[in-house]
Amino acid sequence: MENAARIARVVKEKSPETLVLAGGPHVTALPEETFRRFPEIDFWHRGEGEAALLDLLEALEGGRNLYRVESAVYREGEAIRIKPPPEIHRGSRHPPLPGL
Numbered sequence: 001m002e003n004a005a006r007i008a009r010v011v012k013e014k015s016p017e018t019l020v021l022a023g024g025p026h027v028t029a030l031p032e033e034t035f036r037r038f039p040e041i042d043f044w045h046r047g048e049g050e051a052a053l054l055d056l057l058e059a060l061e062g063g064r065n066l067y068r069v070e071s072a073v074y075r076e077g078e079a080i081r082i083k084p085p086p087e088i089h090r091g092s093r094h095p096p097l098p099g100l
Contacts, residue, residue, distance in 0.1 A: 001026050001038065008040040019043065021056060031073045031082045044073035047085030 001024065008020045019042045027034040027044040035044060043060070045052035052071040059069045066072050071085040 001034075005038045005040055008038070012040050019060065021045065021053065023053065027073055028085065032080055035073050035075075035080050042074070046071040046073065046083075052085070 004022055008022070011018055011020060020040065021043045022038075022041045023045040028046040031044065031046060035041075043056060043066075045056050047070075055069050056066075056072055058064070059066055059072075066074050066076075067081065067083070070083055072081070072083045074081050
């Protein structure tokens with residue numbers, strides 16, 4: 001995570017308006033702590049990355065309210081908003097692959 005945060009800092013120094021999105025086990029397990037520790041990252045997604053990232057990107061691109069995005073972690077003013085991850089797929093060892 002430290003390397004990703006270091007890259008995000010460089011990106012923000014060169015292009016402050018660029019949005020940085022990330023995900024992974026850190027934010028899934030400890031969303032608020034991870035968000036506070038790495039302020040250079042604008043949005044996080046929790047849970048299965050493929051579906052969560054696509055939903056978050058579509059919301060950002062379409063101007064949708066992030067509150068409706070499952071698994072998103074983001075700032076709203078000074079508050080950190082943490083949406084619950086989607087339900088874990090039961091009855092299968094692996095979730096279904098996203099339709100491409």
